[in-house]
Amino acid sequence: MSPQEDFGKCLANAEGWMRMIQERLQASDNVQGPKAALEDRLKETEVILTEEPEGRLRLDTVLVKAESLLQDSNEDEKHEILKSLKQIKTMWEDTQINMVHCHSRIEWVLLHWSEYLKAREDYFFWLMNIKQKLAPDLESQLGLKEKKLQLSHHTILLSNILNQAALLKRLIQESGSLFAKTEDETFSEAAQQKLKADHEALEIKAKKKVKILEAFVQEHQQYTDNLEKFQNWLHSMKEKYNNCNAHKNSKDHMEGSLRELKELSDAVSSKEGELNNLQAQAKAVIHNTSPMGAEHITRDLEELRSDWDNLRLKCKQDQGPLELGLHSVLEFQSRAEQLEKEVAELQDRLRSLDMQPPDENELETAWRKCLIARSSILAEEPKVEEFQHKLKELCRFSQNEERLSDKVLNVIQEYKRVKGQIMKRCSQFGVRLRCSFQELLRVFQQWRSSTRDLLHQSLDTKDRALIRTYLQNIEDHLAHSNQLKAQLDRFQGLEGVLSSIYSKEQTAAFESELREAVQQRKFLTDALLQRRRELQVNCQDPADHKLLLKKFEEWLNIENWKLTNILAAKSPRNSREIKSRKRGLKIQGEDEVDEFRKTSGKICHYLSRACCAALPLQLLLLLLLLLAFLLPLIEEQDSCSVVNNFARSFYLTLRYQGPPPT
Secondary structure, eight states: OOHHHHHHHHHHHHHHHHHHHHHHHHHHOOOOSOHHHHHHHHHHHHHHHHTHHHHHHHHHHHHHHHHHHHHTOOHHHHHHHHHHHHHHHHHHHHHHHHHHHHHHHHHHHHHHHHHHHHHHHHHHHHHHHHHHHHSSOOOOBSSHHHHHHHHHHHHHHHHHHHHHHHHHHHHHHHHHHHHHHHOOGGGSHHHHHHHHHHHHHHHHHHHHHHHHHHHHHHHHHHHHHHHHHHHHHHHHHHHHHHHHHHTTTOGGGHHHHHHHHHHHHHHHHTTHHHHHHHHHHHHHHHHTBOHHHHHHHHHHHHHHHHHHHHHHHHHHHHHHHHHHHHHHHHHHHHHHHHHHHHHHHHHHHHHHHTSOOOOSSOHHHHHHHHHHHHHHHHHTHHHHHHHHHHHHHHHHHOSOOHHHHHHHHHHHHHHHHHHHHHHHHHHHHHHHHHHHHHHHHHHHHHHHHHHHHHHTOOOOTTOHHHHHHHHHHHHHHHHHHHHHHHHHHHHHTTGGGGGGTSOHHHHHHHHHHHHHHHHHHHHHHHHHHHHHHHHHHHTOOHHHHHHHHHHHHHHHHHHHHHHHHHHHSOOOOSHHHHHHHHHHHHHHHHHHHHHHHHHHHHSGGGHHHHHHHTHHHHHHHHHHHHHHHHSOOSOHHHHHHHHHHHHHTTOTTOOOOSSOOO
């Protein structure tokens, strides 16, 4: 056999073996069906894997034959040989891959299947365990603590069921995945729904029991809370009763104790409805409690009602003795409270009297306030003596009056202090007022002496500079006179209270001296005014006097002309013209007054001589005024009013309230 034939034979054998392996793999490459069929296929793939060395040997033989043949072949033959080698190598690689892949796929599905079965077995074991725990009916418990433990146990079971829902979900997912691969009926949709339905039924049962137990616990908890609340309240009421009972025989606390007992009795009686509700709640709780627990609840309620009845009865029984002894106590207490109130009122009045009056620039005002305070403090003296008498009577009735005694003694001491302070202050103000009056007399005497010297002084009326100096001195003395008048008026206003400073004889002497000072000041002041007028007239320049008279005549002629024009006008025809004429008369009157004031200001120092010289002009002015009153200026109902307005422009003191005179 030639090398070429030998190579071809080996190549054909290798290819035939590989095709045979491919056919066997193709027959086993399937994951559908039951688990036993998959296990048989897995065994077949394992056998095929054991035959891999034989296939590798056949391939190596082909390679050896090809190597020797290539040495003696031409280029075309070499090309064909290399082509065949490439094909056989590719075929071998595909065979190897298929061998491993087929075996691995079947092995993975079987492994997945086994893991699923193990997980499902664990789930079923858990499910049976939970079913056994949830199977018994709920047992009645002894008390709230046991009910809470029972609820906690079933809550844990429910939590476990809810936590296993995630595992069930994964099992269903794995079951669906395996069914998609194997199409085995154990993984069908019906099997998955069966698992889910069993789990949901278990969850519903657990939730139902938890809900029932929660209602039991809540009901028992609410009853227990209400019971403890009522017990605590009853305990506090007992303490209040003991406190009231402790002071029952004390007169100072009888009224308060009686009031507290009545309030306590009302409060206890008002709780009867709440106690009945508590008993109704207990019946519902007993229905879901064990017999022994029901006995405990019944016994506790009976003791609670017994304590409540006893307290209510004691509160009512203890009110009788207190009410009998309270009448005399209330009378005593009323008198004590009235005394304490009067003491407080006196304390407030003393506090107001103790205020310091101003004494810097208002000596007389401060003195009057001080006298008022002294009168007020002396008026309280009978009240202080009455306090002492009342306190002695109360102390004979009850010795437990230390606080009130302290208040009365304190206010008496305070009264004495304020009285002494006010008396001292009045004395001080009296001394100051007396000194002030003596100082005023001293100043007045100085002014009186100086004024007399000034009036007796002889003057040369031709020396105008000397006259002006003399007039200035008169003005200074007059100014000082006004100051003295104000001071003297102040002391004249104090004549009614001087007896508090001086004795009766001193007061009469003071009043006499004060009246003499007032008369002398007035007399000297009038003399100064007379001397000033004489000097002002005698020293006036005749040229100045003639000039002023001339101006006054000119002004009077102008105003006469204005008045004539107003009076010569036609009677007004409407209200507007009436108002216009009124306004004209009013303006003229105001102008005349202003001009008259200006003129009179210039000639005020020469009024006596001017009046004598201007007598004809004054008569003319009076004639004009008479015409203004008599002429009918406007309608009858307004004419008198207008005339009055015009008249008031010259006579400022004219006033008339009511309709215009006819």
